[in-house]
Amino acid sequence: MKRVLRQDRPQGEYPEGHKRLAAYSLRVLAPLLLVVALVAVAVAGYWLKRPAEAIAVPCADPLAGCTFIHRGAPVSVRFLARPVALEAFGLSVTAANVRKISAEFQMVRMDMGFNRYDLHPGKPGEFAARITLPVCVSGQRDWMLYLDIDGMRYALPFSTR
């Protein structure tokens, strides 16, 4: 079959050497292209799955409470006591039509361990948790509260006393 096809072609149009080279480069290029495609899929998957950038929420005084907008509805965050290391304080969040809220406490450029709390739903639209922060050996007092509300992340800076 191949022989017949080859004979049908006008001689000289595709020299044998050129044809062999094309077949060789296809043999090399095809797996290479497959690898490139797989890498592209992996990179795309990583970008889609990576944790969403936290939205910065300015909060001058979390004791007084701060309000921001989440998906068009207001969310209020409030510390029930001034946060002090090793002293439990209440975190209260009010948000309508929200399913799940978790709070994560981190220091800037410092690993302070795992400080993540799931807020417990109370009355409709009210969530709360008791938080205890670890002592910072470097003496720093600046923390960041990351609030995860139904998969959206908000960052609220605050300081311990």
Ligand SMILES: [Cu+2]
């Ligand atoms: Cu620290």
